[in-house]
Amino acid sequence: MLHSAETLSKRIDEAIRQIPFDLKPATLFDPIRYALSVGGKRIRPLLVLMATDLFGKELESSLGPAIGIEIFHNFTLLHDDLMDNSDIRRGKPTVHRKYGTNSAILSGDAMLIESYRYMATAPPAILPELLALFTKTAMEVCQGQQLDMDFEKRSDVTESEYLEMIRLKTAVLLGCALKMGAMIGGATSQDAELLYDFGINIGLAFQLKDDLLDVYGDPRTFGKNIGGDIVCNKKTYLLIKALKTSRGSQHEELQRWIAATQFDREEKIASVKNIYNDLNLRDISENLIEKYYLAALDALSSILISDERKKELVSLAENLMYRVK
Amino acid sequence: MLHSAETLSKRIDEAIRQIPFDLKPATLFDPIRYALSVGGKRIRPLLVLMATDLFGKELESSLGPAIGIEIFHNFTLLHDDLMDNSDIRRGKPTVHRKYGTNSAILSGDAMLIESYRYMATAPPAILPELLALFTKTAMEVCQGQQLDMDFEKRSDVTESEYLEMIRLKTAVLLGCALKMGAMIGGATSQDAELLYDFGINIGLAFQLKDDLLDVYGDPRTFGKNIGGDIVCNKKTYLLIKALKTSRGSQHEELQRWIAATQFDREEKIASVKNIYNDLNLRDISENLIEKYYLAALDALSSILISDERKKELVSLAENLMYRVK
Numbered sequence: 159m160l161h162s163a164e165t166l167s168k169r170i171d172e173a174i175r176q177i178p179f180d181l182k183p184a185t186l187f188d189p190i191r192y193a194l195s196v197g198g199k200r201i202r203p204l205l206v207l208m209a210t211d212l213f214g215k216e217l218e219s220s221l222g223p224a225i226g227i228e229i230f231h232n233f234t235l236l237h238d239d240l241m242d243n244s245d246i247r248r249g250k251p252t253v254h255r256k257y258g259t260n261s262a263i264l265s266g267d268a269m270l271i272e273s274y275r276y277m278a279t280a281p282p283a284i285l286p287e288l289l290a291l292f293t294k295t296a297m298e299v300c301q302g303q304q305l306d307m308d309f310e311k312r313s314d315v316t317e318s319e320y321l322e323m324i325r326l327k328t329a330v331l332l333g334c335a336l337k338m339g340a341m342i343g344g345a346t347s348q349d350a351e352l353l354y355d356f357g358i359n360i361g362l363a364f365q366l367k368d369d370l371l372d373v374y375g376d377p378r379t380f381g382k383n384i385g386g387d388i389v390c391n392k393k394t395y396l397l398i399k400a401l402k403t404s405r406g407s408q409h410e411e412l413q414r415w416i417a418a419t420q421f422d423r424e425e426k427i428a429s430v431k432n433i434y435n436d437l438n439l440r441d442i443s444e445n446l447i448e449k450y451y452l453a454a455l456d457a458l459s460s461i462l463i464s465d466e467r468k469k470e471l472v473s474l475a476e477n478l479m480y481r482v483k
Numbered sequence: 484m485l486h487s488a489e490t491l492s493k494r495i496d497e498a499i500r501q502i503p504f505d506l507k508p509a510t511l512f513d514p515i516r517y518a519l520s521v522g523g524k525r526i527r528p529l530l531v532l533m534a535t536d537l538f539g540k541e542l543e544s545s546l547g548p549a550i551g552i553e554i555f556h557n558f559t560l561l562h563d564d565l566m567d568n569s570d571i572r573r574g575k576p577t578v579h580r581k582y583g584t585n586s587a588i589l590s591g592d593a594m595l596i597e598s599y600r601y602m603a604t605a606p607p608a609i610l611p612e613l614l615a616l617f618t619k620t621a622m623e624v625c626q627g628q629q630l631d632m633d634f635e636k637r638s639d640v641t642e643s644e645y646l647e648m649i650r651l652k653t654a655v656l657l658g659c660a661l662k663m664g665a666m667i668g669g670a671t672s673q674d675a676e677l678l679y680d681f682g683i684n685i686g687l688a689f690q691l692k693d694d695l696l697d698v699y700g701d702p703r704t705f706g707k708n709i710g711g712d713i714v715c716n717k718k719t720y721l722l723i724k725a726l727k728t729s730r731g732s733q734h735e736e737l738q739r740w741i742a743a744t745q746f747d748r749e750e751k752i753a754s755v756k757n758i759y760n761d762l763n764l765r766d767i768s769e770n771l772i773e774k775y776y777l778a779a780l781d782a783l784s785s786i787l788i789s790d791e792r793k794k795e796l797v798s799l800a801e802n803l804m805y806r807v808k
Contacts, residue, residue: 186629237592241585260566260632263588267562268625270595271618278614285610289603293596300593304511307585 160214163470166207169217170200173225177272189257189265190272193236194229196248201478202335203228208471209339209353212463220342222279223288227335229276230292233269234299236262241307270296284341291341295334302327309393313401313416320398321362329361352457356471359454363447364478369394370443371481373431385427391416395446396439400430403437451479485539488795491532494542495525498550514582514590515597518561519554521573526803527660528553533796534664534678537788544606545667548613551601552660555617558594559624561587566632595621609666616666620659627652634718638726638741645723646687654686677782681796684779688772689803694719695768696806698756710752716741720771721764725755728762776804 179191203224210220238244239252240262246252254262280288305323309315333354340350371380372387373396387394404412412433415426434440454475458468504516528549535545563569564577565587571577579587605613630648634640658679665675697712698721712719729737737758740751759765779800783793 181626183626183629183633185633186626237588241588263562263566264625264629264632267592267595268622270592271621271625274599274614275618275622278611278618282607282611286603286607289599289614293600293603296596297593297600300589300596301506301508301511304508304589307589308508308510 161207161211161217163204163208163474166204166211166217167200169221170203170207170224170228173221174200174228177225177229185261186265186268189236189253189261190269192256193232193253193265193269196250198232198248200228201474202231202331204474205332205335205357206339206342208474209336209345210343211339212353212461212467212471213340213343213345213349215343219281220339222276223292223338223342224335226273226276226279226292227331227338229269230273230296231331233266233273234303236266236269238303240266241303280338280342288338288341291334291337295330298326298330302330312393315393315398317395317398317402320393320395324365325358325362328365329358332361332364333357349461349463352461355457356454356475359450359457360475360478363450363454366395366443366447366450367479367481369396370440370447373434374440385423385431388427388430389423395443396434399439399442400433400437404433408433408436447479451475486532486536486542488529488533488799491529491536491542492525494546495528495532495549495553498546499525499553502550502554510586511590511593514561514578514586515594517581518557518578518590518594521575523557523573525553526799527556527656529799530657530660530682531664531667533799534661534670535668536664537678537786537792537796538665538668538670538674540668545664547601547604548617548663548667549660551598551604551617552656552663554594554601555598555621556656558591558598559628561591561594563628565591566628605663605667613663613666616659616662620655623651623655627655637718640718640723642720642723642727645718645720649690650683650687653690654683657686657689658682674786674788677786680782681779681800684775684782685800685803688775688779691720691768691772691775692804692806694721695765695772698759699765710748710756713752713755714748720768721759722755724764724767725758725762729758733758733761772804776800 174194177194179187179194181187206220206224206227207217210217235247236253239247240254240259244252245255252262253265257265274292277289277292278285302323302325305319306327309320309323334357336357337350337354340353345353369387372382372394373385375384377384386392387397391397400412401409412430415421415430418426455472458471458475459465461468499519502519504512504519506512531545531549531552532542535542560572561578564572565579565584569577570580577587578590582590599617602614602617603610627648627650630644631652634645634648659682661682662675662679665678670678694712697707697719698710700709702709711717712722716722725737726734737755740746740755743751780797783796783800784790786793
């Protein structure tokens with residue numbers, strides 16, 4: 159690649175700062191500015207630019223779609239927080255807590271529209287193809303969120319159903335970002351597809367790592383409270399796997415903790431974590447993460463470009479894999 | 484025009500029936516199918532096709548964008564009903580009443596995405612321009628809805644603020660439908676703009692007519708209960724005008740009715756209607772509607788196409804103007 163990830167990140171931050179959200183009425187645009195200002199790692203727009211850069215193309219044409227994908231991602235967080243009734247996002251009040259439910263609905267809608275405005279700035283020659291990819295992906299993200307909500311009401315979710323859900327909810331947007339960048343960069347459709355696969359596998363590893371950090375993360379470096387998923391019985395990979403593989407009194411104990419309405423928070427976390435330990439779920443989970451990580455690197459290595467130019471993508475993938483928060 | 488409105492309506496109904504909403508999960512797509520099946524007059528897609536037809540162009544290329552605009556319109560109804568907490572739409576339970584709040588949020592989002600999928604089927608040569616128009620319009624509709632919600636909390640809304648709100652919330656989408664159809668039909672940008680103006684003026688007349696029918700409609704033909712806007716103090720043209728022009732004891736009486744929390748429904752309707760009558764608001768309102776109607780016809784007549792070919796558009800405008808429900 160011609161540019162470091164750091165250089166690209168700076169261009170993204172600058173472009174986000176320049177989004178003209180001082181439009182009227184302020185009641186519509188203030189929540190949008192707030193949602194985008196809360197930050198985050200800006201990984202998706204970075205992937206768009208890195209993919210274009212990988213093929214040696216000027217970054218000008220990618221910047222609009224990159225910003226579009228970041229606005230879209232923040233729209234999904236905004237509406238997801240509302241649907242999940244979450245109070246806090248990245249240490250700050252969520253949009254519906256700060257501005258109310260109706261503002262969260264409508265400002266989210268406006269963000270989705272805004273994401274298409276930026277998407278439509280892509281080069282006209284590839285616009286139809288690029289929009290088709292974005293729309294397909296956006297719909298898949300909705301499907302993933304719906305499955306996630308449906309799973310809350312079920313106790314028989316299988317491992318493969320779970321993996322399909324996180325593929326839709328998380329992985330496809332990473333794949334889309336990379337493929338989009340590749341398309342703008344003039345990649346062959348085969349190379350664009352390989353980058354998509356790279357993104358899907360990184361995305362799956364990323365989400366599984368998220369599930370793992372909730373239980374095994376270091377409280378000093380992990381951003382959220384350890385054990386949050388355990389407390390609210392979130393159907394993570396670990397819980398689904400534990401429900402499937404536990405037997406006898408251990409299975410009963412797990413079921414009791416899930417059914418409990420009154421409990422000591424720390425006691426529940428410690429007990430469920432013990433069951434996970436007994437079932438060796440940390441290793442099983444890390445092995446699966448490793449499997450997806452290797453599949454990602456495999457896809458990347460099949461792209462006929464020198465390893466030297468792929469370095470930044472590999473190190474981004476490494477950072478996501480070995481992150482502690 | 485080459486086709487009657489009736490023929491065009493049939494093509495639209497058929498195209499809507501063919502939308503593939505049997506995708507998974509059903510929890511996401513059932514509410515969408517329901518929202519679209521509840522019906523309505525399908526005026527917006529009809530305007531797209533009529534505009535293309537006006538310029539003698541094949542309708543194939545317009546059908547996708549026409550369906551896109553109808554899906555978008557139904558998305559706005561779905562989310563508006565949720566924000567307004569409405570229980571009934573066209574005589575049936577609203578989506579959030581039938582499927583729950585989260586389904587209404589997420590299925591609405593999916594409809595907005597779906598509307599872009601159909602929009603993107605427009606001829607590639609005009610796709611960037613067409614998307615820019617659609618995105619600008621979609622954002623304006625959000626701005627209009629936000630203003631409408633903001634107005635609920637204010638008692639000093641002016642007539643011009645109200646007219647700007649209904650321009651954004653209702654009129655621009657009619658203008659957009661017509662302009663889009665004209666663009667696909669190969670109209671000059673001047674003719675496309677004239678059709679847009681025709682739509683804006685029809686839209687303003689349409690909404691003012693809606694406000695009027697709520698009070699002066701015939702209960703036997705009007706779809707909703709007469710006086711619904713009066714009961715809930717909706718800031719319609721009539722109420723805003725009454726608040727502005729009433730004086731002395733009449734003004735005080737109006738304020739008392741607005742502030743009242745316990746009242747007889749029919750008594751409130753009759754009393755407020757009396758004030759409207761005394762202030763001559765029916766005539767004032769009808770004159771304003773007539774003004775917009777004439778401005779619409781004026782824009783249409785400036786398009787250099789034979790009157791014969793404009794007949795269907797004129798009669799649609801007439802129907803919307805002289806409708807009783």
